[in-house]
Amino acid sequence: MAQTFTTEEANTDPEAPAPGSRFHRLLGRLRRDPGIWRRGVVLAVCAVVLTLLMGLHASLPNRFGNLGSLSETFLPWLGIVFVPLLLAAGIWRRSATALLALLLPVVVWLDLFGGLLTDKSSTGGDLTVATHNVNAENPDPVRTAQEVAASGADVLALQEVAQGQGKVYAKALAGTYRYHSVQGTVGLWSKYPLTDTRPVDLRLGWTRAMRSTVRTPQGDVAVYVAHMPSVRVKLRAGFTAGQRDASADALGTAIAHERVDRVILLGDLNGTMNDRALNAVTSQMRSTQGAAGDGFGFSWPASFPLARIDQIMVKGVEPVSSWTLPRTDSDHLPIAARIDL
Numbered sequence: 001m002a003q004t005f006t007t008e009e010a011n012t013d014p015e016a017p018a019p020g021s022r023f024h025r026l027l028g029r030l031r032r033d034p035g036i037w038r039r040g041v042v043l044a045v046c047a048v049v050l051t052l053l054m055g056l057h058a059s060l061p062n063r064f065g066n067l068g069s070l071s072e073t074f075l076p077w078l079g080i081v082f083v084p085l086l087l088a089a090g091i092w093r094r095s096a097t098a099l100l101a102l103l104l105p106v107v108v109w110l111d112l113f114g115g116l117l118t119d120k121s122s123t124g125g126d127l128t129v130a131t132h133n134v135n136a137e138n139p140d141p142v143r144t145a146q147e148v149a150a151s152g153a154d155v156l157a158l159q160e161v162a163q164g165q166g167k168v169y170a171k172a173l174a175g176t177y178r179y180h181s182v183q184g185t186v187g188l189w190s191k192y193p194l195t196d197t198r199p200v201d202l203r204l205g206w207t208r209a210m211r212s213t214v215r216t217p218q219g220d221v222a223v224y225v226a227h228m229p230s231v232r233v234k235l236r237a238g239f240t241a242g243q244r245d246a247s248a249d250a251l252g253t254a255i256a257h258e259r260v261d262r263v264i265l266l267g268d269l270n271g272t273m274n275d276r277a278l279n280a281v282t283s284q285m286r287s288t289q290g291a292a293g294d295g296f297g298f299s300w301p302a303s304f305p306l307a308r309i310d311q312i313m314v315k316g317v318e319p320v321s322s323w324t325l326p327r328t329d330s331d332h333l334p335i336a337a338r339i340d341l
């Protein structure tokens with residue numbers, strides 16, 4: 001008796017992948033593609049260069065337009081931006097070489113910043129602190145002050161308090177904070193008494209930093225408020241940060257000579273924790289965002305945050321949580337942290 005076969009049965013290959021298995025069909029095409037390893041060499045080289053830029057960022061020289069500090073300011077973005085671009089290009093080129101090389105920058109980026117991708121915050125703590133660069137041209141300083149005070153901070157630091165606005169902020173915050181002091185363009189507001197309050201010399205000729213002892217129920221805490229000089233990126237001069245760097249050294253010296261064991265720094269440092277120019281400060285203090293935050297906590301510019309240049313740093317105390325606050329009328333986001341004393 002003659003056997004008949006349908007078209008589908010006649011074309012069936014027992015070794016062929018199951019119909020609809022796109023992954024297997026793709027693998028089959030790649031195995032038959034002789035150029036899969038030869039294509040994408042340039043992309044692979046770019047991946048290696050990206051790896052070296054991130055892994056050896058501390059070796060980039062600062063003597064040429066502060067190139068090292070500039071790259072360290074936006075260091076996370078080297079991976080956030082260029083790894084997806086190289087991945088898309090590698091897939092488009094169907095290059096196994098490029099895709100394998102891309103593992104190098106991914107591993108280095110995760111080593112540098114992977115710890116920031118997890119939530120390290122916990123409950124508890126004795127003291128809530130907040131800091132905000134309110135912007136000297138803030139159109140509504142009263143509303144900004146009230147919005148930041150609504151965070152529940154026990155201690156609040158403000159930077160870029162324009163001349164004549166100290167009294168405006170003092171009046172707006174009087175109902176929440178009994179104690180305050182304004183020194184130059186920075187101010188400190190506290191629910192607890194302030195003693196030994198004085199300006200800190202940042203080698204500028206005018207006051208942009210201060211320190212005060214906060215008498216909390218758990219004991220004294222030295223609180224520093226600082227606003228480092230601004231930095232600029234100029235076509236010929238590069239990353240101009242000379243004043244900022246000198247002020248950071250002065251601030252680091254002041255903190256190193258602090259006699260109170262527990263120290264908190266609140267301020268706009270115009271630099272990130274990765275920036276070597278802030279080493280005088282960052283080498284002796286911890287960032288609350290890195291120790292107890294969730295994510296990068298970028299704070300500037302407020303419209304599309306690209307870097308965390310506003311910092312809460314501690315020494316002799318333990319941060320338990322750190323977060324950014326909602327946007328105000330400033331070009332910076334306010335940030336806050338909960339501290340275990």
